Structure formats: structure tokens, C-alpha cells
Amino acid sequence: MATVPKLDDIDRRILRELRRDGRLSNARLAEQVGLSATPCWNRVRALEESGVIEGYAALLNQKALGLPDTVLIEVTLDRHDDDMLDRFGEALAELPEVLEAHLLTGEYDYLIKVAVAGTEGYEEFLRHKLYKLPGLRHSHSTFVLRTLKREPSVAP
Structure with a gap:
């Protein structure tokens, strides 16, 4: 894992949006945080590479899976x-x-x-x-x- 970067306000906004919905398209994420697509994509990649974003997952409903x-x-x-x-x-x-x-x-x-x-x-x-x-x-x-x-x- 790379060195964890100092997070600025834009990084924190990106993280909040991805935490809320990890399936956001880059274009939608960029729009929501006030960036154009390329700088947004670069920031997300840097957050992934540094280990701030560890991965993406679907949240499954235990009850629906028979384990309520x-x-x-x-x-x-x-x-x-x-x-x-x-x-x-x-x-x-x-x-x-x-x-x-x-x-x-x-x-x-x-x-x-x-x-x-x-x-x-x-x-x-x-x-x-x-x-x-x-x-x-x-x-x-x-x-x-x-x-x-x-x-x-x-x-x-």
C-alpha cells in the first residue's frame, strides 16, 4: 500500500459520495463533487492506489438470504x-x-x-x-x- 495522502475537501466529498453509492459513474461523481471527469477519475485512482479506498462491495440483505x-x-x-x-x-x-x-x-x-x-x-x-x-x-x-x-x- 502506498503512502496515505493528506485528504482535502474534494477528496472527502468524493469519499462521502462513493460511501453512499459505490456504483456511481465517474461522470455523475464528478458532477456531484464539482469537478470535470478527468480530475475526478485521477483523484479516485489516487485514493484507490493509496489504500484510502480499499474496494467496492454490494451490501446484501441477510434476511433475504435466509439468515435473518x-x-x-x-x-x-x-x-x-x-x-x-x-x-x-x-x-x-x-x-x-x-x-x-x-x-x-x-x-x-x-x-x-x-x-x-x-x-x-x-x-x-x-x-x-x-x-x-x-x-x-x-x-x-x-x-x-x-x-x-x-x-x-x-x-x-
Whole structure:
């Protein structure tokens, strides 16, 4: 990744518009931020090459995909050496239900966000996937009742 540039107001406007709609055409984006097409395209490319823009993705509806429920799972490992952290993290990353996984400080080692289909899907995930991962000692789970805010990235 290249050096992260100092962002000016135009860069921030570009990022806000792309954050809102990553499928904007360059012409439409240029119009919305007050640039002509070529300088806008050059700025977007520079933001991509520097790593400020990491990529583009479609946001999928969990419910429409048959996984309407979200569970937050706090996990404690039985060991904390590099090998165990690497093995657990790699195995966790392979599970398609896992939306996010964070290595933490504090009482728990990981916070995992998982998409499931109700309590049956949750039990299936626990018994046949999570509990089979190397090094897991303890987990504590909480079902999400409602999501109040969901953003694909931080606002520029």
C-alpha cells in the first residue's frame, strides 16, 4: 500500500459520495463533487492506489438470504500463544456465517458477529462449527434484537 495522502475537501466529498453509492459513474461523481471527469477519475485512482479506498462491495440483505438473525459471540481461548491465535483466526475466517471477527483486549479474546437462521441455525453454528475450532475454551453469546445503525465504513 502506498503512502496515505493528506485528504482535502474534494477528496472527502468524493469519499462521502462513493460511501453512499459505490456504483456511481465517474461522470455523475464528478458532477456531484464539482469537478470535470478527468480530475475526478485521477483523484479516485489516487485514493484507490493509496489504500484510502480499499474496494467496492454490494451490501446484501441477510434476511433475504435466509439468515435473518445476528449473534454477537465473545470467545475466550485456552491459550494465547501466536500459534493458537493464528490457528483460531484462520479457522474462524473460513466460516461463511462469520460477518466480522475482532481480536480484543479485556475479558474475552475475540468478538465475533455471526449471521444465523434463528435459534436452530445458531445451535447448528455452535455445535458443528464454532465448538470445533482449535483452542476455544469459553463463549458467551447475545442475539441482536434490532440494528440501529449499520455503516459500510467510517465517514470521511
